Amino acid sequence: MSVYLLRRLIQAVGVVFAMSLIVFIGVFAIGDPVEILISPDADQIERERAIRALGLDLPLWEQYLIFLGKALQGDLGRSFVFNEPALQLILQRMPATLELAIAATLGAIVIGLPLGLYAGLRPHSLGSKAIMAGSILGFSLPTFWVGLMLIMVFAVQLGWLPSTGRGDTVEILGMRWSFLTADGLAHLVMPALNLALFKISLVIRLTRAGVRETMLMDYVKFARAKGLSPFRVTFVHVFKNILIPVVTVTGLEFGSTIAFSVVTESIFAWPGMGKLIIDSINVLDRPVIVAYLMIIVLMFITINLIVDLTYSVLDPRVRLEGK
C-alpha cells in the first residue's frame, strides 16, 4: 500500500511540474503585456522601467525558474491590473466559488435522488418518462442559455429573485459567505440551480440505473418475502446500496463543477474565481491567469489522487495491477 501511495504521489508531483511548464510557456505566447499595461503616452525610459519592474526583460527560461522558485514559496506574482499578489486575489474569491459549487452539488443530490428513485421504481409511468426526457435536456442544453432563461423568467418577468451579485454576506473565519442571510440565499438560488442542472441529470440517471439493478437482487426479494413494508425495502435495503456510486460520482464531479462555474459566474455576475479568470484573460493579466490555472490543476490532481486512493482501499485489484 505504501509503495502504491508513494508512486501515486510522485506521479502527481510530476504532473504538477509538467503543467506548470505548459501553463507558463503557453501564457507567455499570449501576446505582449507591455502593449496593454503601459500607457501609450509613456516615454522610452518609463517603458523600460516598467518592463524591468515586471521582469519582462529576462529570457524565458530565467523567468520560468524565478516563477517556479517563487511558486514554491506560494508567490505566484502580482496582478498587473490590481497590483495585488495574484494568489491572494484568487484566494479572496475562492469562498464565493466554493459556496456556489457546494450549493450546486447539494442541490443536485437533493433534487436528483428522489426523482431518480421514482423513475427507477416506476420505470413505465408517465412521470418517469417525463423525468428521463428532462434529464436528456439537462445534458444537452447549454448551461449559459439556461442561466439566461432563469434570469428572464424569475428575475425579469416574475421579479421573484435578484438576477446578479452575491447579496448580503456574513463574515465567518475571515471569509465572507452569503448562504447565512436571507438576501444572500435569494442571490444563491438561481446560480446554484444553473450550475447543478447537469449534475441533477447525472444523479437521476445513476440513481435510476442503480435502483433498477438493485430491485432484482436476491436480498431485495428476500426482504420482500419476509413481509417488510415497501417503504422499508426501498429506503433501507435499496437506498443504502445505490448511495455509494452516486456519492462517488458526485464527489468526482466536484472539480468540474468548480471549472464550469466560470460560465455561471459570468452570467450571474457572481464575484468568484471564474469571473476573475475571464476578466483576466480579456485584459491579459498574466500572473492571475497562471495562478488560477495552477490552483485549478492542483485542485484536480488532489481530487483525482483522493479518488484513486479511496478506490485502492476499496478494491485491492487496483493496487496490484500496476506492479
Place this chain on the structure above:
Amino acid sequence: MSVALQTAPAAPAKDRVETPFQRFVSEFCESKLALLGLAVFTVIALVAILAPWIAPQDPYDLAVLDIMDGRLEPGSKSGDGSITYWLGTDDQGRDMLSGIMYGLRISLTVGAGSALLACIVGASLGLLAAYAGGKTDSAIMRVVDLQLSFPAILVALMILAFLGKSVMNVVIAIVVVEWAYYARTVRGTALVERRREYIEAAQCLALPTHRILFRHLLPNCLPPLIVIGTMQVARAIALEATLSFLGLGVPITEPSLGLLIANGYEYMLSGKYWISFYPGIALLITIVAINLVGDHLRDVLNPRLKK
C-alpha cells in the same frame, strides 16, 4: 460490424438478402424520434447553407441596416415598411431572423469542422496506439487519460488564454478537447479487431502499415466512431457557443449563435428578451436534433443490443 464499407452484390430478387447498409437504414427508420431529429437537422443545415439567398436581410451589409429600427419587437415592421421583423431586431437594427441564419452558418461550420478534425486526429492516434501497442500505446493513452481528467471548458479556456481569441483558435481548442474521446473509442474497438484473421492475412501479404491501418482496420472501427462523432458535433457546437458567449470565441464581425445570445444579454434585464431568446432556441433545436440522431445511432450500431 462493417456497415459503411461492404456493398454486397445485388441479391437475386426471390430471397431478398438485405445488405448491411439496407439493414442499417431500415433499423434507423424504426425510431420516429430519430427520423424527426434527422429531418429537423437537415432543414437547419439547409437554412445555414442557403442563408445568403433566403435570409430577408444581409446582416453584414451596413447599408441596409437602419439604426432607427433598433430593438424592435418581434413582428414589427421596419421604418420604411419594406420588411417585417418576425423575430425582432437587435440594438443595431439588424433583423434577428437573418442574424440567426447567418449565425447558424458559423456555428455549424465551426462545430462540424472542428469535430471532424478532432475525429481525424483522434482516430489516427487511437489506431496507431492499438496497432503498435507497447510504449507507443501507453504514451498515447497516458496523454488521453490526463486530458480526460480535466473538464472540457477548462482545457478550452487554457488554450484560448494561451493563443488569444480567433475562430481558428476556437477550432484548435475544440480539437484539443475532443480528440481524446475519439482516440479512446477507436483504440478500444481496434484492439479487438486487430486480433482477427483478416489483419493477420494483410500482415502476411506484407502490406504497408498505413494501408493496414486505414484500409483494413479503420473501416471495421467505423460504427462506434460514427456514434461518438455525432455526439461530439453537438458538443462542439455547444462549446463554441459557450466560449463565444464568454467573449473568448468568434470575433464580433462574425457572430455565431453564442455571440448573438451574448449581445442580447444586457437587454434581457430590461425585458427585451428576443435578442437572446431566439438565437438560443435555434441553438437548442440544433443540439437536441443532433443528439436524438446520435442516441438512436448508438442503439442501432451497438452489436450487443442486436436482437
